[in-house]
Amino acid sequence: MKRFALKDYGTAKDVLIEIQAEARPVDETHVRVALLAFAINPYDVALRQGAMRDFRIVKFPYVLGNDGAGIVTEVGAAVTHVKVGDEVIVHAISGTYGEEIVAPGKKIVKKPAALSWEVAAGLVTPWLTTYNLVTHLLGDTIGQTVMVQGASGAVGSLLVQFLKKQGKTVLASASKRNESWVTRLGADQFAAYDQADAGKVFANQADTVIDATKGGVAGEAGVQIMKTGGNFVALNALPKEQTKTGNYLAFGPSKEYSDFEALTALTEVADEIQLKIAEVLPFTLASVIYGHEKLEGHPSAGKIIIKKEQ
Ligand SMILES: NC(=O)c1ccc[n+]([C@@H]2O[C@H](COP(=O)([O-])OP(=O)(O)OC[C@H]3O[C@@H](n4cnc5c(N)ncnc54)[C@H](OP(=O)(O)O)[C@@H]3O)[C@@H](O)[C@H]2O)c1
Structure with a gap:
């Protein structure tokens, strides 16, 4: 399975790499999702540059990415709100830069049809x-x-x-x-x-x-x-x-905030919400590097999304 990872802290060109990763098993509370789109966030750039190294320990190779959207391919026995084949939105602690993510069911909701893959991933x-x-x-x-x-x-x-x-x-x-x-x-x-x-x-x-x-x-x-x-x-x-x-x-993320509650609220307003997408790029290492370099500057507005062909 193809994933994009950091091999160290540094410049995008020097430290972003493509890796082949083993698929993780799915336990009863988790869901496997074949990702079709993931977003690059300012946070990813800061993490790659080492800005968080004093308080956020990462083990290299480290697969970046919190935001993604894709199709469910396996569901743990205790997860009842999604099934294989559902189109979903995912919020992961890390690892959405790739072809697949295994994430807790409570961090996944069904993607409303009103949201394109790129907007769904970009919104998370x-x-x-x-x-x-x-x-x-x-x-x-x-x-x-x-x-x-x-x-x-x-x-x-x-x-x-x-x-x-x-x-x-x-x-x-x-x-x-x-x-x-x-x-x-x-x-x-x-x-x-x-x-x-x-x-x-x-x-x-x-x-x-x-x-x-x-x-x-x-x-x-x-x-x-x-x-x-x-x-x-x-x-x-x-x-x-x-x-x-x-x-x-x-403001910062907190365990007290429920992703499931917030993502469910998103699905309720999905047909009204607008998100500017600046660029949708192919699923390659070159795209990930380009996206990181672009976000280091001051681009005009809009998310940079990496999207896989279906
Ligand atoms: N604490 C958290 O949990 C959390 C969560 C999400 C994001 N963040 C952080 O919040 C920030 C915004 O995230 P985002 O994803 O919304 O970023 P974004 O889409 O890149 O938006 C950046 C905003 O900053 C404005 N800006 C840039 N340079 C500026 C300047 N010199 N003076 C005034 N405004 C300026 C931009 O305005 P113009 O382009 O119109 O100039 C734009 O509105 C990032 O630093 C991100 O890391 C924190």
């Missing part, structure tokens, strides 16, 4: 982040007006849509080139961070500010935008200068 981590952050981390404390920084990104664009579905007033920032995309998603007001200081444009207006920028680069403006006593949520590091009183929260 951005949706889990959006859903858990809004529903579980913030819940009723979120307030009426929410600022989304990085609103053109995968997570940011889903946040805008999810918050609008909940009747929130959404303020948004991203680059000028992505303004029309973000306003089409329903943002009430938009500031282009490359043309104006979003911190000044929306100063003291948001009950909650979510910094969903790549690398968490909008902290200072975000603190300006948060009302005193509001919430500031970072997907990356919290701002060093917390110059205003508020509830500063770092």
Whole structure:
């Protein structure tokens, strides 16, 4: 079985390799999925570069990838919600960069027909982040007006849509080139961070500010935008200068969040949700390397997906 792995930390060209892996057995709680699409996330790039080496131990060769979609080929005896032949969405701890994944049944849901393979794979981590952050981390404390920084990104664009579905007033920032995309998603007001200081444009207006920028680069403006006593949520590091009183929260995956609950919620909104796909690339090592190199820069918007021919 073909998989794409890291042989070490380093540049994409130096450390990404193709390996032949043995199929893992399926125990009673697991499901085997023949993957047809997987997503490349900013997290994968950071992991490959060694940015997490102090707190995330990996054993090489290490198969990257949390997000995938494919067809069920084997089901453990205790799993009842999917069967062989079902089209599914998968969230794995690692290993979706390949032809097959064996994952716990509770991390797999049926793929709604409304979602293409590429969109299904691309939605997984951005949706889990959006859903858990809004529903579980913030819940009723979120307030009426929410600022989304990085609103053109995968997570940011889903946040805008999810918050609008909940009747929130959404303020948004991203680059000028992505303004029309973000306003089409329903943002009430938009500031282009490359043309104006979003911190000044929306100063003291948001009950909650979510910094969903790549690398968490909008902290200072975000603190300006948060009302005193509001919430500031970072997907990356919290701002060093917390110059205003508020509830500063770092969002991260947690065992307390149920993937099954969040993925089931995704299936319920699948025909309304929009995700920009930048590129769909063939199932080759060259594609994986290209995708990693592209994400190291500042691509315009949209997910990079690797897709296998059916
Ligand atoms: N903590 C967690 O559990 C978790 C989960 C998912 C993601 N993340 C992290 O969250 C971040 C966003 O993920 P994503 O998948 O949504 O990434 P993405 O699709 O690449 O989106 C990145 C966003 O950042 C904006 N941005 C980039 N450079 C910027 C700058 N200099 N100033 C202001 N905005 C800038 C982009 O806006 P323009 O392109 O319009 O400039 C875009 O909206 C990544 O760092 C990712 O690793 C964390």
